[in-house]
Amino acid sequence: MTAPPSGSGDFSKRDERWQIRVRGLQKTFGPQHVLRGVDLDIERGRTNIVIGGSGQGKSVLMKHLMGLLKPDAGQIWVDGEDIVPLGTQQMGRLRRKFGMVFQYAALFDSMNVVENIAFPLIERYHLSRGEIMERVRDLLKRLDLAGVTGIEEKFPPQLSGGQRKRVGLARALIDRPEILLYDEPTTGLDPVAAKNVDEMISRTADDFGVTSVVISHDMASTFRIGDRISMLAGGKIIVSGTSEEVLASRLPELREFVETSGVAAAAAGAHP
Numbered sequence: 001m002t003a004p005p006s007g008s009g010d011f012s013k014r015d016e017r018w019q020i021r022v023r024g025l026q027k028t029f030g031p032q033h034v035l036r037g038v039d040l041d042i043e044r045g046r047t048n049i050v051i052g053g054s055g056q057g058k059s060v061l062m063k064h065l066m067g068l069l070k071p072d073a074g075q076i077w078v079d080g081e082d083i084v085p086l087g088t089q090q091m092g093r094l095r096r097k098f099g100m101v102f103q104y105a106a107l108f109d110s111m112n113v114v115e116n117i118a119f120p121l122i123e124r125y126h127l128s129r130g131e132i133m134e135r136v137r138d139l140l141k142r143l144d145l146a147g148v149t150g151i152e153e154k155f156p157p158q159l160s161g162g163q164r165k166r167v168g169l170a171r172a173l174i175d176r177p178e179i180l181l182y183d184e185p186t187t188g189l190d191p192v193a194a195k196n197v198d199e200m201i202s203r204t205a206d207d208f209g210v211t212s213v214v215i216s217h218d219m220a221s222t223f224r225i226g227d228r229i230s231m232l233a234g235g236k237i238i239v240s241g242t243s244e245e246v247l248a249s250r251l252p253e254l255r256e257f258v259e260t261s262g263v264a265a266a267a268a269g270a271h272p
């Protein structure tokens with residue numbers, strides 16, 4: 001089924017398959033009508049990719065998912081909870097379901113690796129220093145950083161690009177999110193580095209069992225790792241499905257996007 005999801009229905013019950021459901025989402029900034037009725041389903045435990053050209057509203061859409069922006073109209077359910085009306089306090093609880101992986105890792109250069117990773121726990125007063133260190137060390141191990149000599153005391157400028165990415169990922173994982181959001185994680189990377197990031201996303205999905213939402217305009221990456229791909233264009237999701245389904249779509253916006261990226265052949269190889 002490549003038609004985007006539709007119908008309002010009753011999404012107020014937790015659904016085993018669909019963790020996030022978005023219906024009729026609209027957002028305007030001044031004269032600019034960015035989201036014009038977005039319908040989107042995010043599949044639990046899978047890698048969900050939202051593609052679309054620059055300026056189409058992908059980041060704006062992602063910010064709505066974790067409640068960082070309020071829509072002008074429309075609804076968003078996370079595990080059956082309608083999040084749009086939530087107040088500040090309930091929003092805090094909702095946000096703990098999410099981890100955000102920033103494009104350039106966005107580490108604090110004046111903090112060492114442990115302090116950077118533990119940063120999101122700063123307000124979790126019930127955790128002892130020992131518990132925090134246990135979590136940090138567990139992540140360093142699981143993300144293949146434990147073998148780096150003196151890693152805990154290093155500062156970001158002393159790390160390689162790949163190490164910084166993994167420290168950024170550890171920070172996103174430290175509060176044990178169910179959903180990881182990545183906004184254009186491979187933008188600006190050379191093909192080898194982009195592939196490493198893809199592997200990191202896939203491995204994290206498997207090892208931590210998280211739901212991944214990846215915003216991308218990198219088609220090669222999308223078809224390598226996406227279980228479910230949705231395209232945002234003209235303020236709406238115009239197509240949604242597996243990579244095979246989406247690649248088979250005849251929609252002109254999609255064809256143009258796929259063809260200009262020259263990825264059709266690579267994508268065919270990625271899904272034999």
Ligand SMILES: Nc1ncnc2c1ncn2[C@@H]1O[C@H](COP(=O)(O)OP(=O)(O)O)[C@@H](O)[C@H]1O
Nearest residue numbers: 029032034052053054055056057058059060061
């Ligand atoms: N906080 C904001 N205030 C005003 N305009 C915004 C704001 N955030 C995004 N926009 C505008 O919305 C449009 C979509 O932005 P964005 O979601 O960042 O695009 P994308 O991530 O798809 O490249 C852009 O034209 C951008 O300028």
Ligand SMILES: [Mg+2]
Nearest residue numbers: 058059183184
């Ligand atoms: Mg963006």
